[in-house]
Amino acid sequence: MRIDLAGKILLVTGSTQGTGARVAEVAAASGAAGITICGRNEAQGKALSAALTDTGCPTLFVAADLADPSAPEHVAATALAHFGRLDLLVNAAGATDRASILDGTVADWERLFALNARAPFFLMQAFVRHLLQRGAPGAIVNILSMNAHCGTPDLAIYAASKGALATLTKNAANAHLADRIRANGINMGWAATPAEHRMQSELLGKGADWQAHAAAGMPLKRMLTVDEVAQLALFLLSDLSGLLTGAIVDLEQAVVGAPSVARDC
Structure with a gap:
């Protein structure tokens, strides 16, 4: 059974690399009629936009730092001005800065909540308002983390x-069930995204081979891949997921509640 996004217009944040980029690539391969990608890296964004457009899926890149309070509205408005409508939204942008109960700062709090909660909220707001004006259905997928449990x-x-x-x-x-607007989330497990590779190898000083050591200690002896996350995101966006809404799917080599060793993810 093939996931089909034929005729759908999609906005994906955090999509110049990693999970967001892979979601955009899989969406283009699944027949999306248009995609808006956004992020801070202009060179990567323009390269991906050109590559996806060359495959036959018109793709717009919007340079944006979602830590800026005005960025969500700008991204949504630019996407709507370019394509005329939006049908699907994936919030994949985020930051994983380390900050514990003992050493977390106000700056840490403001940055992480700005990127991981405030920006997705206002993107959802713009998206839902647009769908209500059109009287059209739509779907949202938010990329979360297994860390949301604790x-x-x-x-x-x-x-x-x-x-x-x-x-x-x-x-x-819940608020927009009757409006035919679905919203689901993916609690993403530990994956070797570009951002995580930099965090582990450089900022945490674990070296270039950190992934091999991490994988060795995992049940399946490998890490989650961004392709697996993207495939699940596309299923949740597509009609194949039916009326599923309000679901938060744990995509990890663990069952919440079962005895396990805590890991980064």
Whole structure:
């Protein structure tokens, strides 16, 4: 059974690399009629936009730093001005800065909540308002984290921000169920995204081979891939997921509640 996004116009944040970029690529391969990608890296964004457009899926890149309070409205408005409508939204942008109960700062709190909760909220707001004006159905997928359940000690503020977005996902799903606007989330497990590679290898000093050591200690002896996240996101966006809404899917090599060793994710 093939996921089909034929005729759908999609906005994906955090899509110049990693999970967001892979979502955009899989959406283009699944027949999306148009995609808006956004992020801070202009060179990567323009390159991906050109590559996806060359495959036959018109793709717009919008340079934006979602830590800026005005950025969500700008991104949504630019996408709507270019394509005329939006049918699907994926909030994949985020930051994973370390900050524990003991060493977290006001700056940490403001940055993580701005990127991981505030920006997705206002993108959802713009998207839902647009759908209501059109009287059209739509779907939202928010990329969350297994840390939303609790989080490792050094990810206290990050975990709180993803927990906030999980609640907002359910709230949006409930508020707009009768409007045929679905909202679901993915609690993403530990994956070697470009941002995570830089965090582990450079900022945390674990070296270039950190992934091999991490994978060795996992049940399946490998890490989650961004392709697996993208495939699930596309299923949740598509008609194949039916009326599913308000669901938060744990995509990890663990069952919440079962005894396990805490890991980054």
